[in-house]
Amino acid sequence: MTQFAASTHSGLIRNHNEDSFETSPELGLWLVADGVGGHSGGEVASAIVKDTMVQEVANGTPLVDAVHKAHRAVLDEIKRRNGASDMGSTLVALKLDGKSYEIVWVGDSRAYLFDGGLHQLSRDHNPVSELLATGAITADQAATHPDRHVLSQSMGVAESIQVNPGHISGQLEEGQQILLCSDGLSDEVRDEGIAEIMGQQRTPQTQVDALVNMALANGGRDNVSVVVVGEPAHGGEGAAPVTHDLETTQNIGQAISHAAADRVNHGGKIWLLVAAMVIVGLWLWL
Numbered sequence: 001m002t003q004f005a006a007s008t009h010s011g012l013i014r015n016h017n018e019d020s021f022e023t024s025p026e027l028g029l030w031l032v033a034d035g036v037g038g039h040s041g042g043e044v045a046s047a048i049v050k051d052t053m054v055q056e057v058a059n060g061t062p063l064v065d066a067v068h069k070a071h072r073a074v075l076d077e078i079k080r081r082n083g084a085s086d087m088g089s090t091l092v093a094l095k096l097d098g099k100s101y102e103i104v105w106v107g108d109s110r111a112y113l114f115d116g117g118l119h120q121l122s123r124d125h126n127p128v129s130e131l132l133a134t135g136a137i138t139a140d141q142a143a144t145h146p147d148r149h150v151l152s153q154s155m156g157v158a159e160s161i162q163v164n165p166g167h168i169s170g171q172l173e174e175g176q177q178i179l180l181c182s183d184g185l186s187d188e189v190r191d192e193g194i195a196e197i198m199g200q201q202r203t204p205q206t207q208v209d210a211l212v213n214m215a216l217a218n219g220g221r222d223n224v225s226v227v228v229v230g231e232p233a234h235g236g237e238g239a240a241p242v243t244h245d246l247e248t249t250q251n252i253g254q255a256i257s258h259a260a261a262d263r264v265n266h267g268g269k270i271w272l273l274v275a276a277m278v279i280v281g282l283w284l285w286l
Contacts, residue, residue, distance in 0.1 A: 002025055002096065002229060003229075003230060004030060004227065004228060004229045005204035005207065005208040005227075006021050006030070006226065007209060007226055008226075009212050009215075009220070009223070009225075011216070011221060011223050011224055012220035012221070013219075013220065013221045013222070014222065014223060017043065017223045018035035018036070018043045018046055019032065019033065019035065019182050019224070020032075020033045020035070020046035020047050020049070020050040020225075021033070021050070021225050022050050022054055023227065029053070029054065029057050029093065030094045030180060030227050031053055031094065031180065032092050032180045032181060032182050032225045033045075033089045034089060034090040034107065034108075034109050034182040034183065034223070035088070036087065036154060037085060037086055037088055041085045042087060042088075044077065044085075045074050045077075045089040048070065048089075049070045049073075049089045049091055052069055052070035053091070056069050056070070057095065063093065063095050063102050063104050064165055067093075067106060067163065067165045068165075070091070070155060071155040071163045074087065074088060074155055074157075077156075078158075086158065088156035088157035089155045089156060090109040090155070090182070091106045091107065091109060092110060093105070094180060094227075096172065096229065099171045099172050099173065100170075100171060100172075101170055101172050101178065102168070103121055103168050103178070104165045104166065104167050105165060106153050106155050106166070107124070107154050107155070108124040108125065108151060109180070109181065109182050110122050110181055110183070110186050111180055112178070113177070113179075114176065114177045114198045114199075115176045115177075117195060118191050118192075118194055118195035118198065120191070122166055122168075125152045126152050172230060174231075174233075176230055176233075177198070177204070177207075177228055177230035177231070177232060178229045179211075179226070179227070180226070180227040180229075181211075181227070182225045182226075184215060184220075184222035184223045185212075185224050185226055187221070188215040188220065188221070189215055202232055204228040204230070211226045212226055
């Protein structure tokens with residue numbers, strides 16, 4: 001039986017959670033969806049993506065095709081609302097069949113492989129990620145770039161959005177784990193911090209709990225969702241979870257709440273989405 005654990009938290013700034021996640025070992029499916037769009041649209045979109053992916057995988061639909069069907073399902077809901085919503089969602093999903101895995105993603109929810117070191121498997125769908133991939137900027141510059149939250153792809157939002165999901169496959173060997181997360185984790189905890197926590201904790205559940213707690217301790221400025229699949233190399237019950245006093249993390253969040261304005265919120269992501277696609281196209285053409 002595959003070991004796994006998952007958790008989600010609304011964070012310390014937002015008063016609702018637009019993330020959804022699914023853990024279906026019977027289907028070999030695990031996913032995280034991060035909703036975008038105001039007036040409760042984000043949580044509706046991420047739930048539609050989650051439910052559609054589960055249904056399609058259960059019906060035997062290939063993973064990439066299931067992504068396109070989920071995109072269509074969100075667009076159909078927007079149409080049902082007479083276009084009164086621009087809701088959308090990111091997605092990262094893992095399909096595991098024995099040792100063989102497939103991962104698909106749209107947007108900036110991420111997949112990592114942990115084998116004692118942390119390796120990002122997905123590549124964010126945003127202009128900054130393209131600049132980083134071509135060596136135009138460094139990883140440190142990407143981490144603070146003003147457009148790092150602008151998406152070039154999202155599921156739903158508008159008919160004009162062309163979804164081209166990232167897709168990789170591989171073998172999950174003994175002692176390896178796959179981590180799926182929304183940007184509420186990757187924005188608050190650098191890769192080296194994620195790797196340290198993954199290495200310190202000895203079960204998927206304590207790993208997940210410690211990662212969510214660290215995101216909160218570092219500010220918790222967004223919803224955070226984490227899924228870990230696979231048994232740690234060291235196994236056993238071992239270390240207790242890394243915890244932080246909730247009152248302390250709440251005080252930290254309140255102290256930095258004024259910094260929330262410095263981040264591009266999810267609504268801003270939507271308005272900049274199409275423009276970002278144009279910018280990337282022009283940059284690649286040049």
